[in-house]
Amino acid sequence: MNAPEPLPKTEQTAAPVPRLEIRDLSRHFAGRTVVDHVSLRVMPGQVTCLLGPSGCGKSTTLRCIAGVDMQDSGEIHLDGKLVCDTVFRVPPERRSIGLMFQDFALFPHMSVADNVAFGLTGGKAERRARVEALLDRVDLMRHIDAFPHELSGGEQQRVALARALAPGPSVMLMDEPFSGLDNRLRDGIRDETLEILKEAGAAVLLVTHEPEEAMRMADEIALMRDGRIVQQGAPYNVYNAPADKAAAAFFSDIN
């Protein structure tokens, strides 16, 4: 009997490529450092939470990754390819990124179907099938021809999720996507959103100022303060062994 063929060297040693990697990212405004040498990775199928108090630089970091702002130093890689450093820059529309914001930012003059179809390419029938599959998944088929103002906050959030996922982006960037929602609904919507993101195999960078949300949703937490990542690890570890007193205090109001 022949011995099994050894795997080629590359397959033996290949580590998974991060969907998103930022290296040493810094951004200054008027001489003030708002993002300070931040390095982060988001692996396939994982939710990484960028967690920290208001004003610590989370949204600025996300805007640089999306390409609507540009860092002063550092690199951004998507799927192992450089998309931005200080001399080279892929424009936002050519980065494989899905975006979700607190205010959902749906197009008010477009139907639910047209909102979800916005980033799609391909033939009409193919686009329609994709829109219907997504709306079915977020349980909104009955509102396919409605306009955003006719929907509740929770429904608008689901349209925004479907729209962001539609083109099958490499990375989903979510900036406080649950903050605008009614308290009573928020936990349910978080769980449902997480289930849909996991099903889609999305790699997610979720920005939040709420420790509870990070504990509920993250595979990995990056704790940010004054522009820096002060601690990074699994939620359980960050919560149980905070890096310093300020980190402990930040988590202390979770019950």
Ligand code: ADP
């Ligand atoms: P977070 O999302 O964590 O609340 P931000 O990234 O929005 O924080 O902001 C971090 C800091 O950078 C804040 O002090 C904010 O005022 C400042 N900042 C953000 N954008 C700009 C800008 N375009 N010009 C000047 N200052 C800015």
Ligand code: MG
């Ligand atoms: Mg913000």
